Amino acid sequence: MDDFEEFFAQHYSPVRRALTLALGSAELADDAAQEAFIRACVRWSRVHSMPRPAAWVYVTATNIARDHLRRAGRREHLESCKGLPESVRDVAIGAAVGVDIREALATLAPRQRMAIVLRYLADLTNEEVANAMGCSVGTVKSTLSSALSGLRLELEETL
Amino acid sequence: MSIQSLETALRDAAADLPADSDDVFERVLSRARRRRSRRRVAVVVGAAGALLALIVALVGLAPSGGSHVIVSGPVVVSTPDSNAPNTSTSTYIVPMQHFASYKYGLALDYPRAWHEVYYADTGSFSSSIIFLGTAAIHDPCTTTYYSNGQLEGISCSYAIKSLRPGDVFVSWFTIANAGGGPAIPHPNTKIAGRLADVTTERPGQCSQFGGQETITADIAEPPLDDKYEMLACLRGPNLAREDALVRRMLSSVHIRT
Numbered sequence: 001m002d003d004f005e006e007f008f009a010q011h012y013s014p015v016r017r018a019l020t021l022a023l024g025s026a027e028l029a030d031d032a033a034q035e036a037f038i039r040a041c042v043r044w045s046r047v048h049s050m051p052r053p054a055a056w057v058y059v060t061a062t063n064i065a066r067d068h069l070r071r072a073g074r075r076e077h078l079e080s081c082k083g084l085p086e087s088v089r090d091v092a093i094g095a096a097v098g099v100d101i102r103e104a105l106a107t108l109a110p111r112q113r114m115a116i117v118l119r120y121l122a123d124l125t126n127e128e129v130a131n132a133m134g135c136s137v138g139t140v141k142s143t144l145s146s147a148l149s150g151l152r153l154e155l156e157e158t159l
Numbered sequence: 160m161s162i163q164s165l166e167t168a169l170r171d172a173a174a175d176l177p178a179d180s181d182d183v184f185e186r187v188l189s190r191a192r193r194r195r196s197r198r199r200v201a202v203v204v205g206a207a208g209a210l211l212a213l214i215v216a217l218v219g220l221a222p223s224g225g226s227h228v229i230v231s232g233p234v235v236v237s238t239p240d241s242n243a244p245n246t247s248t249s250t251y252i253v254p255m256q257h258f259a260s261y262k263y264g265l266a267l268d269y270p271r272a273w274h275e276v277y278y279a280d281t282g283s284f285s286s287s288i289i290f291l292g293t294a295a296i297h298d299p300c301t302t303t304y305y306s307n308g309q310l311e312g313i314s315c316s317y318a319i320k321s322l323r324p325g326d327v328f329v330s331w332f333t334i335a336n337a338g339g340g341p342a343i344p345h346p347n348t349k350i351a352g353r354l355a356d357v358t359t360e361r362p363g364q365c366s367q368f369g370g371q372e373t374i375t376a377d378i379a380e381p382p383l384d385d386k387y388e389m390l391a392c393l394r395g396p397n398l399a400r401e402d403a404l405v406r407r408m409l410s411s412v413h414i415r416t
Contacts, residue, residue: 008184017173026177034187041191043385046335049286056335101168120162121169151165 004044011054012037014122015061021105022117028065036061058122062114062132104154112147119144251400253407261415263288263333264380265387268411270404273327280315280332288331288387294319294368296328322369322394327401329408332388333380342386343379351412354379359402365392372398374405378412387414 012033019029036057040047047053105113111133118129119140126144130137258275259266269275269291276296280287290296300315319328334342346354355378363373370392378387389409393401 005184008187012183012187013179014173016179017176020176021169021173034183034190037187038191041187043335046286046333046385050335101165101172105172116165117169120166121173148165 003048004041007040007048007053008037011057015054015057018058018117018122019061019065021102021121022062022114023065024106024110024113028068032061032065032068035064052128055122055124055128058118058124059128059132062118063134066134104151107154108147108150112143112150115140115143116147116151253404255407255411258289258291260288263387264415265331265333266413266415267408269329269408273329276318278318280318285332285334285388288333290318290328290330292319292326292328292392294322294326294328294392317368319368319392322365322392324394324396325401326392326394327404328365328368328370328392329405330390334386334388341379343377346379350376350378350409351414353414357409364390368392369394371395372402374402376409378414380414 015036016029016033019032020026023029023032039060040053040057047056050056105116108116114133115129118124118132119126124132126137126140129144130140133140135143254271255268256271256273256275257266257268263286265288273291273293274296276290278287278290278296278298278300280299287299296318297320299318318330322328343354343356346356348355348357350357355376357374357376360373362371363375365371365373372393374389374391374393376387376389376391378389380386391405393405
């Protein structure tokens with residue numbers, strides 16, 4: 001299990017931090033990340049042999065968080081793969097420029113935020129993001145595209 | 160704003176978040192150990208139950224001539240005879256071969272006339288266990304390179320291209336559940352004491368290879384909500400016999416937790 005300890009040391013903090021940014025809740029991110037690493041530890045021989053064990057943990061943690069939110073009845077979070085309402089983009093366009101990345105992320109819909117964080121911070125592939133979010137690769141691409149449009153407007157003055 | 164600057168900004172924002180608590184690794188490890196020990200208890204209880212059931216079966220059968228366990232040997236397979244009235248059946252003696260994957264805890268018997276081929280087909284959430292059958296089986300994965308020799312990627316598909324008349328193709332995979340709900344949402348039977356979902360379609364997805372019948376079996380792998388996934392593609396003229404052989408294989412499945 002030494003290599004699990006090494007894996008944990010290398011990936012736990014990035015997973016927890018990415019989930020915190022994506023979910024906007026440090027508490028939920030902690031719980032989901034810990035549960036994902038517990039599951040990875042229990043089945044370590046199998047997870048270890050996967051080509052990208054860290055991707056498995058990200059996807060598992062995201063699914064755990066999604067299940068939690070679903071059970072809690074917060075259906076607005078990551079629940080649906082339907083297209084985003086225009087009003088979400090209107091918010092992004094209307095927001096003042098000069099905000100930092102966290103404020104810019106906060107203007108995105110939860111699903112957009114999750115897609116951006118998993119794709120560009122966690123470095124998951126589109127397929128892995130789709131697996132984490134329970135939707136198709138095509139939906140991930142369109143979600144990322146609309147999220148990037150919103151972020152560009154938010155951040156063009158600051159980056 | 161470029162993607163690179165977005166990635167940098169995200170990394171900076173993540174780095175600004177509060178640090179992890181010191182004892183988190185120990186907490187994760189101890190909870191994982193507790194969960195593993197619960198699994199062991201479940202296995203011991205399950206094994207004791209199986210032993211008891213075997214003793215009861217032996218005692219119950221002894222007066223009528225005793226009983227024996229065939230791990231791998233000839234079996235009798237009866238199928239409806241398509242050339243005879245509905246009540247008629249055809250009976251075959253089929254020599255069997257044993258297969259066991261210690262890595263994935265799966266063991267089963269399959270007809271000796273089938274061949275057994277292993278190719279690594281490993282994705283983020285799935286791993287091939289074995290490919291079986293009479294069909295021509297090939298490596299399902301293709302590695303591609305950029306013109307400068309750098310690895311571009313590996314793409315995997317099915318391990319067969321087509322089925323000839325009388326062919327059978329069977330693949331076994333293990334699928335890791337990534338927390339997205341139960342492994343077998345709609346079980347309709349049990350295999351090796353595990354919840355399972357066995358479906359038969361004619362022709363089903365195997366039609367793309369010339370198959371006339373598709374049998375799929377998803378078998379739960381608790382307590383982690385993983386599953387074993389079997390796909391069988393069959394092509395006539397002896398569909399009933401091939402179908403019976405696949406079901407005989409499924410009934411022989413043993414799973415070691």
